[in-house]
Structures are given as structure tokens and as C-alpha cells.
Amino acid sequence: MNLSVIKIGGNIINNPAALHEALDYFASLVEPAILVHGGGRKASQVITEMGREPVMIDGRRITDEATLEIVTMVYAGLLNKNVVAQLQHRGTNAIGLSGADANAILAEKRPVKDIDYGFAGDVKAVNAPLLDGLLRLGLRPVMCPITHNHKGQLLNTNADTIANETATAMAAHGYEVSLQYCFEFPGVMRDIKDSDSAIPSLTPGSYADFKADGTIVGGMIPKLDNAFAAVGAGVKEVVIGDLAALRAGKGTRCTRA
Numbered sequence: 001m002n003l004s005v006i007k008i009g010g011n012i013i014n015n016p017a018a019l020h021e022a023l024d025y026f027a028s029l030v031e032p033a034i035l036v037h038g039g040g041r042k043a044s045q046v047i048t049e050m051g052r053e054p055v056m057i058d059g060r061r062i063t064d065e066a067t068l069e070i071v072t073m074v075y076a077g078l079l080n081k082n083v084v085a086q087l088q089h090r091g092t093n094a095i096g097l098s099g100a101d102a103n104a105i106l107a108e109k110r111p112v113k114d115i116d117y118g119f120a121g122d123v124k125a126v127n128a129p130l131l132d133g134l135l136r137l138g139l140r141p142v143m144c145p146i147t148h149n150h151k152g153q154l155l156n157t158n159a160d161t162i163a164n165e166t167a168t169a170m171a172a173h174g175y176e177v178s179l180q181y182c183f184e185f186p187g188v189m190r191d192i193k194d195s196d197s198a199i200p201s202l203t204p205g206s207y208a209d210f211k212a213d214g215t216i217v218g219g220m221i222p223k224l225d226n227a228f229a230a231v232g233a234g235v236k237e238v239v240i241g242d243l244a245a246l247r248a249g250k251g252t253r254c255t256r257a
């Protein structure tokens with residue numbers, strides 16, 4: 001059976017018009033679908049409003065105890081419930097999940113090596129039978145980037161990783177999975193200022209070249225690391241682009257070779 005896993009990033013979530021368009025698209029899909037959302041931009045705003053400094057390294061947040069409280073409120077509360085309500089309004093029977101709900105995503109605190117990421121979670125297992133069961137009930141899971149370690153500790157996990165791990169686990173469970181990363185550019189760009197410069201396809205080799213020459217930087221690095229991990233682990237198709245590109249079957253396609 002086919003399955004679409006759609007990830008929407010923090011810049012989409014923060015722009016009401018873009019969010020509504022993305023949710024219209026998700027609601028219009030006829031085959032089974034799972035939505036994964038981020039919200040890093042909103043979290044950084046709230047962290048700043050609370051008098052703290054957001055700290056990111058290579059697109060990943062350093063999550064101390066106070067930051068974990070804020071991101072839990074923002075991702076698992078405000079954003080997740082708002083997205084679910086907006087989907088219900090569109091006639092889509094969405095169910096919001098953090099990783100702790102029904103043990104949807106088990107993670108472990110990232111071990112401290114050179115950098116201490118604090119309460120950042122590395123995914124250990126996605127509960128594919130649970131997601132499969134929800135899909136069979138006609139529900140559409142909406143997953144936020146909060147996970148847990150089964151010992152009572154919530155953890156903050158990059159939303160691009162949640163999307164990759166979910167897509168990969170569902171592929172291993174027997175679905176033909178299309179993973180679509182929806183963000184604010186028409187694809188991975190050769191030149192971010194030139195909207196016609198989307199790269200049609202990338203392989204691990206061309207990705208390494210674009211990273212080395214500085215074409216691909218920042219938050220695009222974890223996104224592409226996750227995209228290629230998914231492609232290498234049985235996900236049928238991984239595409240990155242804005243909503244117009246994804247709707248038109250365009251965007252950047254990540255392939256094995």
C-alpha cells in the first residue's frame with residue numbers, strides 16, 4: 001500500500017497562508033498519509049520572549065531543561081493541537097501524537113561527545129504497528145518533534161529526523177513510502193537568491209560536492225542527511241521543495257546514485 005509522509009517546517013508553520021495551503025494539500029491526498037511538523041522558528045521566538053537565548057549548532061537545538069519545557073509546550077501543545085484542529089476543519093480525521101503518546105517514538109538522550117546537546121533525543125524505535133493501526137482506522141497521525149525514553153523523560157528530536165525515521169519504519173512495515181519535505185524554497189537551490197535554480201536531483205556524491213563548496217549549509221544539512229538515510233533504508237521516493245513544487249511533482253529528488 002502507498003503511504004505519503006509529509007513534513008512541514010517551521011517557516012511554513014509560522015506563515016498562516018503557507019500553513020493553510022500545506023494543510024489543504026495534506027487534506028486533499030487520497031491515499032494514507034502521515035504529517036510531521038517542526039516549529040523551530042516559533043520555539044526560538046518564544047525562547048527569546050522568555051528572556052533566553054536560542055542556541056542551534058548545524059541546525060540542531062541545544063536543549064537545556066528550561067528549553068525542553070518551552071519546546072514541549074510549543075511543539076506538543078500549541079502547534080500540534082492547532083494543526084489537528086485545522087485538519088479537522090478540513091474534514092480530515094487527524095490525531096496528534098508526541099513520541100510518548102501510545103509509545104509512538106522511543107528515543108534516547110544523545111550521548112555527550114564534543115557537544116552537549118542536553119535533552120536532545122536520538123530515535124531508537126518508531127511504533128509502526130501503532131501508526132498502521134491508526135491509518136487502518138481512517139485516522140491521520142500528526143506527529144510533533146517531542147519523543148520520550150520510556151523512563152519518564154521527554155526529549156527534543158529534530159523534525160526532519162522524525163520524518164525520516166517514520167518513513168523508514170513504515171517502509172519496513174510493508175508500505176511503499178513517498179517522503180516529502182515541504183519548506184519555503186522550490187527545492188535545494190544552487191543559488192538561494194535565484195528562484196529558478198532548484199537542483200532537480202541529488203545523489204550522495206553530488207550532495208557531498210555541494211556541501212564542500214558551500215552551496216548547501218545550515219538547516220539543509222540535517223534535512224539532506226535524513227533524506228539520504230531514508231532513501232538508503234527502503235523509502236521509495238524522497239522529494240524536497242515548496243508546496244507548488246511538490247504539488248507539481250517537481251522539487252529536488254534524492255536518489256541512491
Ligand SMILES: Nc1ncnc2c1ncn2[C@@H]1O[C@H](COP(=O)(O)OP(=O)(O)O)[C@@H](O)[C@H]1O
Nearest residue numbers: 009010011038183185188189215216217219220
Ligand atoms: N542550497 C540550499 N537550498 C535551500 N535552502 C538552503 C540551502 N542551503 C541552506 N539552506 C537553508 O536551509 C533552510 C531549511 O532548513 P530548515 O530551516 O531546517 O528547514 P525547515 O523549515 O523545513 O525546518 C532554508 O531556510 C535555508 O535557509
Ligand SMILES: CC(=O)N[C@@H](CCC(=O)OP(=O)(O)O)C(=O)O
Nearest residue numbers: 010038039040060061157158159
Ligand atoms: C533537537 C532539535 O533540533 N529539535 C528541533 C525540533 C523542531 C524542528 O526540527 O523544527 P523545524 O522542522 O521547524 O526545523 C528544534 O527544537 O528546533
